[in-house]
Ligand code: HEC
Ligand code: HEC
């Protein structure tokens with residue numbers, strides 16, 4: 001009788017251990033996806049719990065089932081993309097930075113499970129850099145995250161190719177969404193000191209990125225010489 005009670009207790013303890021760790025985790029308790037056999041169902045036994053209300057039926061709990069309707073789009077259209085943004089942001093915010101549950105990476109080609117077309121070649125170093133920047137885009141206060149919150153993806157600024165180390169973005173790309181420049185100049189003209197206009201100064205038309213850094217805190221370049229001006233910029237430290 002005593003033995004039976006003991007066994008029952010043991011079973012209960014083991015069961016409770018299993019229910020505590022809902023996700024496969026690493027030593028720090030961060031959910032880990034790349035454990036062999038991990039699929040969406042490992043963490044989302046009921047996928048509808050994380051999908052929008054009244055979402056269409058999905059045949060499989062797998063990213064390859066999603067792309068049947070959410071067709072991969074490499075056109076780099078300059079518009080918000082909610083579905084792709086939600087998939088990245090919601091996981092990275094939970095410290096799930098394992099890209100392999102959705103992406104393939106073989107022979108330096110970056111792709112998507114269930115989709116034959118490659119997004120392009122990516123060195124190991126650039127893959128790591130993209131990962132870091134995705135974390136910034138999802139969680140920081142930088143310009144990238146201001147856009148991330150508005151579901152603006154990498155391709156809206158970088159174009160069709162995968163962004164790599166050393167990439168820059170031309171003013172015209174920013175102005176496609178924030179222009180025309182004349183309007184921007186009018187918008188940012190201070191009422192008290194109209195000539196202290198960041199977008200209309202004796203410096204002429206300079207690169208937006210002199211002040212608006214994409215993946216690190218932005219700076220007001222003017223203040224380097226005019227320490228007495230009071231100017232603030234979105235995405236600063
Ligand atoms: C390692 C665990 C894990 C795996 C694997 C995983 N997810 Fe998630 N997912 C989470 C967590 C944690 C959240 C955020 C909390 C929540 O909303 O439940 C989340 C959130 C989401 C959301 C957004 C909910 C929202 O509105 O914010 C969607 C959609 C989603 N997951 C889809 C998927 C798909 C599709 C897969 C498989 C390709 C997948 N997840 C694999 C853990 C995981
Ligand atoms: C049968 C077609 C179909 C399948 C399969 C499908 N979806 Fe959807 N999904 C839609 C439609 C239609 C919408 C609403 C319009 C839109 O935003 O594209 C939508 C919207 C969404 C949204 C919200 C986007 C927004 O605009 O806010 C998310 C997130 C989403 N789906 C995730 C998924 C995930 C994850 C899978 C795979 C597990 C999946 N969907 C599979 C048809 C589908």
Ligand code: HEC
Pocket residue numbers: 063071072073074084087088091097098099100101102103112119130131134153154155156162
């Ligand atoms: C839950 C699924 C999921 C996870 C996790 C995920 N991705 Fe994606 N990712 C997608 C889908 C779906 C697309 C396809 C977008 C398209 O073609 O429209 C995509 C597209 C991309 C793109 C192209 C973006 C653009 O601007 O068009 C990059 C770069 C990328 N992912 C990098 C990553 C990295 C790095 C990670 C890991 C930190 C990651 N992804 C994790 C689903 C995911």
Ligand code: HEC
Pocket residue numbers: 129130131133134137143144147152153154155156157158163164165166167168169209212213214215216
């Ligand atoms: C609002 C526009 C914008 C968005 C959105 C954006 N970037 Fe960038 N990115 C830039 C600009 C501008 C630069 C040039 C560096 C700078 O001035 O900050 C850059 C530089 C880079 C570089 C080169 C940096 C280096 O270290 O050499 C990489 C890689 C990159 N971006 C990846 C990404 C990825 C991945 C995403 C999506 C998660 C993304 N970017 C989203 C504007 C953007």
Ligand code: HEC
Pocket residue numbers: 078079080143146147150152156157169173174175176177178208209212214234
């Ligand atoms: C695809 C369109 C698009 C592109 C391209 C784009 N942006 Fe944005 N940007 C947005 C949206 C949408 C927001 C968020 C809504 C808002 O505040 O206007 C935003 C927000 C901002 C903000 C913050 C505005 C505020 O009031 O806080 C700044 C600054 C900014 N973008 C600068 C840039 C720069 C610099 C570039 C080029 C490197 C760029 N954007 C490229 C669409 C875009």
Ligand code: HEC
Pocket residue numbers: 171174175178181184187188189198199206207208209210211212219220221222231232233234
């Ligand atoms: C000399 C530094 C500097 C340069 C260069 C610069 N900006 Fe700005 N930008 C600022 C400052 C400072 C603000 C905040 C001004 C304010 O609050 O009115 C700002 C604000 C913005 C905003 C938010 C809208 C607003 O009026 O508040 C957008 C969008 C923007 N800049 C886009 C751009 C684009 C696009 C370029 C390139 C054509 C550019 N900026 C070049 C310093 C700069």
Ligand code: HEC
Pocket residue numbers: 195196197198199200201202203221222223224225226
């Ligand atoms: C490399 C240094 C440097 C930078 C950067 C710089 N300026 Fe100047 N600026 C000067 C000098 C030198 C003068 C002329 C001497 C003076 O009157 O201070 C001047 C004069 C001015 C004046 C008229 C005098 C005053 O103090 O009101 C304004 C307004 C001004 N700058 C605005 C700006 C704005 C706005 C920016 C950023 C877009 C900027 N400057 C960036 C060096 C700089």
